[in-house]
Amino acid sequence: MTAPTRFLRHTAALVSVFAATGAYAQSTIKIGEINSYKAQPAFLEPYKRGYELAIEEINAAGGVNGKKLEIIARDDNGNPGDSVRVAEELITREKVDVLFGGFLSNTGLAITDFAKQRKVFFLASEPLTDKIVWENGNRYTYRLRPSLYMQVAMLVPEALKLKKKRWAVVYPNYEYGQSSVATFKKLMTAAQPDIEWVAEQATPLGKVDAGAVTQALADAKPDAIFNTLFGADLGRFVREGNTRGLFEGRQVVSLLTGEPEYLDPLKDEAPKNWIVTGYPWYSITTPESKKFVDAFRKKFNDYPRLGSVVGYSSVMSLAAGLKKAGSSDTEKMVQAFKGLVVPTPMGNITYRAQDNQSTMGAYVGRTDVKDGKGIMVDYKYVDGASVQLSDAEVKKLRPAD
Template sequence: MHKGARKGLLAVITTAIAGLGIAPLAQAQTNDEIRIGEINSYKIFPAFLEPYKNGMLLAAEQANQDGGINGRKLTIITRDDAGNQGNAIKEAQALISRDKVHALTGGFLSNIGLALADFAAHKKVFYLASEPLTDKLVWADGNDYTYRLRASTYMQVAMLVPEAVKLNKKRWALVYPNYEYGQSAVATFKTLMKQAQPDVEFVADQATPLNKVDAGSVIQALGDARPDAIFNVLFGPDITKFVRAGTTRKFFETIPVVSLLTGEPEYLDTLGADTPKGWIVTGYPWQFIDTPEHKAFIDAYQKRFNDYPRLGSIVGYMAIKSLAEGFRKAGTTDTQALTKAFSGLEVVSPFGPISYRPQDHQSTLGAYVGKLDVKDGRGIMTDIKYVDGATVQPDDAQVAKMRPAK
């Protein structure tokens, strides 16, 4: 798209949604606004991030009801990083210097989240990492200015390991995208499985390029390794290709699979009738959660968007709701005050109450564990249980060893 056409398109988008509290470009900047800069890979992962944007919008509208936050309107300015660390930092710099935002949030890929966290530390700006899952974000590379909302790779793997141990399988194969998130998840799985089942063996590591999996070759390599079970960390388009390649070869009919994230509607919607029955997964079974907090959220979401929520909807909603509560508690937009307010901050989520841990800045938002099945041609989760994030964390002594001293 040439430069003039791009400017015209951005003007149309800005006009269309400027009144909704979310804007891709900076709006009038006044002292009665609290401005949040949000950066994400919208063009690359739309299945997750379009519902995520809806969740942000709903939370912003709710925050702006009845006078806003301490009398100030909450405004979100969004930027697309195109899945590139350099772009993410460039956009973050523009949000701080030109748009004068008071805090940053967002990030989908773990490597981008780490880059934004490092930027936040150097620029002394508050950053709430909404989606990146890598453990380094709050441990090895943790800093005073970065907090994380979503359950980390360690937490979600720790939710699945007890179920993996129950399978009583010795020889495991590992399939994962070959970047920070996948590497972190597999390292944690190996460590926790060895602790729980000392005789476990890892007979194959299939590390694939992100969004470029050669699914047929991966299935062939797994077959050659003859594992008793598989731990999968692929997501997005890669998980669809992997499942369909394995199903075509009838590979999954006799081998159990434990899989991170695959129970999220973003991926089940795409898999449809091809959803692999019996896989043990983490996910979001929105149809079957009957808590009061979730009922209130889903009613508001469906009324606003005439659609059902995805996991992205929860993450976007809670990122903005957390920031709104943080600014309320701080009573100011000052970065140091906001950082202090987030330490121990308590927020009510659609999954129930959560808090942000002072010792590592990780929230206690949990996830659902269950098994995959197919109903009416759609993938669903069955035998679900919610695992509170506070129950799958290392103890404070371990955290102190992993997180650099302040």
């Protein structure tokens, strides 16, 4: 074979490889996902399973607009700086079309700002801070989970029914904890002006000194406690509080505690009769919930947590947005998400055009222990739309897009 012939054949082979690679790229929508997997495994391992189930279902049905979905995930170590770094990597090196994810409020805010600066579509799956859709909101960022304001507003009517005057608060000392307590105080005081806030314990995230915190709260002799600790911090607080009798004769209102991620590890030490938000997957009887739970258990031989619902619903939201947009183009996605309706395991949700917040709700009920395990009882689903601010109020809080 002559040199020119060998050269032509080699060139033809390279062209074939590049053509195949291009065809693959054109037939796939690449989605970048950013989260704190190492820092928050209790929530994010079930969350990852949730979005894996959604991807499997979507691709088995032919994908979106004739294209398969592919997720490329990165860990941000629970650090806002790392969140921005991996977001940049996903956009420039991996060439993803859209971004989603986030767990902590501070990392979520970092990606929200990145989306604004780089003009890339970002669906904040889990971060709860109101700033994502209010003060720091931008046209490129939408949020799935009910915000801090929404979840606190779901708990306030139940807290007011207690008719307690002396309240103490305990929370992790960063954006999520600070904002949740500020909102609770504001709403409670507006409805019950004679409330006395007798103690406040702000703890380092992941490093709660449960003994000191419990003793300080007990010394203040509150009638009721509002708690927003979660994860390992919650476990330490509950165990120490049980040991020292902090909760005896006192009502506790607690954000997130009814989520299986945080309630299940407590087993028979789980608190009783706390008013909580959570996810009682084991007794929800709606068709959409049963379908999701059955599919999840079949695939993973395990039960879903709330994170599983968030991961699943995030990808289903992106798929619905991509289908409506007919493209992964950023501007088309921004417009497609305005008023977008998405079926989820919690029923249909809508992404509001006025603040880019979904109407996903939460379950509100009380904790109990059954068969050595913490559960939620006497619960109800609160539609997120019922606890959102009016358009006029949102306009005052959110910068113009």
